[in-house]
Amino acid sequence: xxxxxxxxxxxxxxxxxxxxxxxxxxxxxxxxxxxxxxxxxxxxxxxxxxxxxxxxxxxxxxxxxxxxxxxxxxxxxxxxxxxxxxxxxxxxxxxxxxxxxxxxxxxxxxxxxxxxxxxxxxxxxxxxxxxxxxxxxxxxxxxxxxxxxxxxxxxxxxxxxxxxxxxxxxxxxxxxxxxxxxxxxxxxxxxxxxxxxxxxxxxxxxxxxxxxxxxxxxxxxxxxxxxxxxxxxxxxxxxxxxxxxxxxxxxxxxxxxxxxxxxxxxxxxxxxxxxxxxxxxxxxxxxxxxxxxxxxxxxxxxxxxxxxxxxxxxxxxxxxxxxxxxxxxxxxxxxxxxxxxxxxxxxxxxxxxxxxxxxxxxxxxxxxxxxxxxxxxxxxxxxxxxxxxxxxxxxxxxxxxxxxxxxxxxxxxxxxxxxxxxxxxxxxxx
Numbered sequence: 001x002x003x004x005x006x007x008x009x010x011x012x013x014x015x016x017x018x019x020x021x022x023x024x025x026x027x028x029x030x031x032x033x034x035x036x037x038x039x040x041x042x043x044x045x046x047x048x049x050x051x052x053x054x055x056x057x058x059x060x061x062x063x064x065x066x067x068x069x070x071x072x073x074x075x076x077x078x079x080x081x082x083x084x085x086x087x088x089x090x091x092x093x094x095x096x097x098x099x100x101x102x103x104x105x106x107x108x109x110x111x112x113x114x115x116x117x118x119x120x121x122x123x124x125x126x127x128x129x130x131x132x133x134x135x136x137x138x139x140x141x142x143x144x145x146x147x148x149x150x151x152x153x154x155x156x157x158x159x160x161x162x163x164x165x166x167x168x169x170x171x172x173x174x175x176x177x178x179x180x181x182x183x184x185x186x187x188x189x190x191x192x193x194x195x196x197x198x199x200x201x202x203x204x205x206x207x208x209x210x211x212x213x214x215x216x217x218x219x220x221x222x223x224x225x226x227x228x229x230x231x232x233x234x235x236x237x238x239x240x241x242x243x244x245x246x247x248x249x250x251x252x253x254x255x256x257x258x259x260x261x262x263x264x265x266x267x268x269x270x271x272x273x274x275x276x277x278x279x280x281x282x283x284x285x286x287x288x289x290x291x292x293x294x295x296x297x298x299x300x301x302x303x304x305x306x307x308x309x310x311x312x313x314x315x316x317x318x319x320x321x322x323x324x325x326x327x328x329x330x331x332x333x334x335x336x337x338x339x340x341x342x343x344x345x346x347x348x349x350x351x352x353x354x355x356x357x358x359x360x361x362x363x364x365x366x367x368x369x370x371x372x373x374x375x376x377x378x379x380x381x382x383x384x385x386x387x388x389x390x391x392x393x394x395x396x397x398x399x400x401x402x403x404x405x406x407x408x409x410x411x412x413x414x415x416x417x418x419x420x421x422x423x424x425x426x427x428x429x430x
Contacts, residue, residue: 010147037185
């Protein structure tokens with residue numbers, strides 16, 4: 001194993017927590033798992049480098065793409081750290097061998113980077129989360145310190161040494177980091193594209209195609225050199241039923257619960273497999289219910305290929321059913337992007353009655369607006385159907401200034417699209 005040529009960014013808390021667990025010997029087999037591109041291998045390598053010298057008999061870092069576990073049976077009572085990577089296609093073979101090794105060697109600690117858990121007794125599973133995302137409204141020092149922003153700036157400066165965060169580009173940088181979902185691989189590939197581009201232009205590129213997230217060995221240490229390739233590799237690990245279910249779940253714009261998943265699919269029992277293979281993440285709500293979410297890049301891949309279309313009618317029917325019931329404004333707000341998507345589908349399908357029912361039954365409450373005068377002018381023009389360029393021309397401002405105004409408007413109003421901004425304008429009496 002060789003030491004990474006650049007420091008690991010944004011994983012200080014994870015390194016500290018895992019170091020304490022390994023040195024404390026409360027667990028001797030830890031599997032670091034997570035979605036493709038989240039940085040499992042980098043974290044395990046950095047942790048091995050940090051801790052190797054604290055094991056009396058040293059350690060070994062094995063990449064199973066080029067090595068195997070032969071020769072480790074003689075460790076006996078040695079105080080030893082073993083790090084294992086490259087086990088993507090060898091999990092079934094690896095699991096019993098590592099379990100037997102840990103049992104036979106009482107002072108051995110094992111750290112594994114794997115796309116899924118090994119599933120052996122005594123294994124502690126650590127699901128590595130993406131890097132924290134920025135709040136574009138934070139002051140500049142706080143904004144610049146956010147891990148996803150730090151990584152973007154570090155890797156951008158590798159190809160453009162003169163790049164700096166400014167008040168002009170910070171909104172675009174925040175948008176880029178958010179669109180990557182904080183996945184280090186996606187951020188590094190975006191940064192590689194900054195050599196001849198800008199954050200603002202990269203946003204437009206991402207809108208067109210995930211193919212813009214492509215690099216070479218100089219862009220990332222990952223074995224995947226494009227986000228598309230990484231996603232396709234993770235999808236190839238699914239069986240036919242799981243693959244079909246994931247495609248249907250891409251119809252949801254964000255989080256969804258078990259009831260919603262069941263409404264658009266015939267195989268909700270396969271959800272556990274998608275979670276275990278890190279195609280879906282889970283969050284426990286205050287009421288104890290679990291909600292699920294697909295990563296933004298994976299969903300964008302599926303939607304750009306129209307794989308979600310087969311579930312659009314069932315998706316709309318689920319929210320039409322909600323319109324027959326009384327729901328809290330908070331619940332309607334949480335589902336609003338999906339309700340809007342269902343309305344769009346019903347409109348495009350010529351279902352005027354369904355569209356009217358869904359719009360009326362899930363209407364949002366009017367709110368007092370927090371916009372500045374200029375932002376209100378921009379919102380009015382957006383509500384009239386103007387493009388960013390037309391808004392800029394009408395107000396005599398630069399197109400990117402109009403984009404910045406619109407992003408601030410959407411953040412303040414908690415809107416996720418221009419259509420929602422236009423809908424919000426109709427609630428005002430001004």
